[in-house]
Amino acid sequence: MTQHLAAAPAAPTTGTDTGWWRDAVIYQVYPRSFADGNGDGMGDLEGIRSRLPYLRDLGVDAVWLSPFYASPQADAGYDVADYRAIDPMFGTLLDADALVREAHELGLRIIVDLVPNHSSDQHEWFQRALKEGPGSPLRDRYHFRPGKGAHGELPPNDWESIFGGPAWTRVTEPDGTPGEWYLHLFAPEQPDFNWEHPAVRDEFRSILRFWLDMGVDGFRVDVAHGLIKADGLPDIGGHDQLKLLGNDVMPFFDQDGVHEIYRSWRKVLAEYDGERILVAEAWTPTVERTANYVRADEMHQAFNFQYLGTHWNAAELRKVIDASLAAMAPVAAPTTWVLSNHDVTRHATRFANPPGLGTQLREAGDRELGLRRARAATLLMLALPGSAYVYQGEELGLPDVTDLPDEVRQDPSFFRASGQDGFRDGCRVPIPWTVEGTSYGFGSGGSWLPQPATWGALSVEAQTGVAGSTLELYRAALRIRREQPDLGAGESVQWLDAADGVLAFRRGGFVCTANTTSEPVRVDIPGRMLLASEQVRTSVDGTAELPADTTVWWAV
Secondary structure, three states: OOOOOOOOOOOOOOOOOOOHHHOOEEEEEOHHHOOOOOOOOOOOHHHHHHOHHHHHHHOOOEEEEOOOEEOOOOOOOOOOOEEEEEOOOOOOHHHHHHHHHHHHHOOOEEEEEEOOOEOOOOOHHHHHHHHHOOOOHHHHHEOEEOOEOOOOOEOOOOOEOOOOOEOEEEEEOOOOOEEEEEEOOOOOOOOEEOOOOHHHHHHHHHHHHHHHHHOOOEEEEOOOOOOOOOOOOOOOOOOOOOOOOOOOOOOOOOOOOHHHHHHHHHHHHHOOOOOOEEEEOOOOOOHHHHHHHHOOOOOOEEOOHHHHOOOOOHHHHHHHHHHHHHHHHHHOOOOEEEOOOOOOOOHHHHOOOOOOOOOOOOOOOOHHHHHHHHHHHHHHHHHOOOEEEEEOOHHHOOOOOOOOOHHHOOOHHHHOOOOOOOOHHHHOOOOOOOOOOOOOOOOOOOOOOOOOOOHHHHOHHHHOOOOOOHHHHHHHHHHHHHHOOOOOOOOOOEEOOOOOOEEEEEEOOEEEEEEOOOOOEEEEOOOEEEEEOOOOEEOOOOEEEEOOOEEEEEEO
16 A cells, blocks of 8 residues: 655644644735745745745644646636646745645645646647547547537637636637637636546546645645536526626536535545645535535535625624534534635725725725724634634735736736726735835845835834734734634634624633724623734723724633
């Protein structure tokens, strides 16, 4: 029997059915924008490796790396040409191996992005499919179809790309004539795999083993809800399709057949020592549908996008918290909580704008208000039962960069007339490490997206050791979360009576109080104050005044 490399030691558990992922704080690294090790203006694996001690000291449990595979970069690496190779802009396989090993030595786990819904159009399979023409067995591994109309001049169905425009592109056959069409739910450079084909399933099980053999601790599965398409690829009609982040039922998303795939993947992970995990990026109509991805024999976690999209409003937050916990209870899976990632506006900017503007904004809003709410929302999130995700730079209170010139933008959906809003570059600007320098410590060669002149004041250097800074707030929160036995994993909260606009709940000997209103509120002091997102005044009469948009942790 093959002996596989072991992952980092498992975290202490309280029973045989628990694991480290149940209460883990997982930090998302967007490799382009985290740290540049070779001075070319682009973040890379060497840069990430040099900053691992920072992540250890921050207090996170694991690091999730967005794609670093060989890619033409038509969609920032989510168009993969070779799933077993590192793109030269990020380094080499030796760099990846060193990164995994050093992370484990520091007590950090590594989760890598996997992109199974589609490949790059430069992938060997797709290139051969084009060259071999109609009837090629390689075309069966994608969705090639003849077009409609007298001469096949119309797309096979009415599906639209998430990035805008038709979800089909017609190819020119080897003899120079217009030929078949292929499906791409995203950019034309990202043809969708046909997951009904056994070769596709075999290939991805092999890819899983390749990275597991290197020692990675898990996979975040991109577009996990998109692999299986409805039989016959039926038309949708006049329905608004362009809602990757929406709750509509679509024939290309959240089909029941995806679950067979993930059950087979779970068996692959079981072949390996240590606790390796699967995390679903699954946009589903309801949290109950999301729960299907984390049944006992499928994935371990699924992103809670319903929570991410919730406004800073006590009633709305309580509703989605209750629904999320209730949905996960029947499948005994941990609930996850997330406020920002590489696809949405940072929550420090989202909360700076009026509600209802969506998760993609081009308005800076009230910066001071947004940061205050973001700090409060973070403490609320970290107090909830389950696992939490932190997007790089949010621990610095970074806002979105909303004034990037159009000519520097690289988000592929920005260059299309419809589809996703196209302003994701704003949350992907390289993060600042130092107060001064050409790229504020990101690297010696500038940065691939321009950083604002104010970035130095928000840098790691500027905030380290500064009482009340957002960075020190995160460090304190993650330390307390580790030390408090009633924080982290769990299935429920005990709601406490509170004024309108205030959330208060208890978890054993811990209480969290969040004032989501724009006015101070006075509350009874339930115990010793552990941490507050803003300065809180206490009185001798046993009450405390919570400023507007403030969350407080108490030990009782």
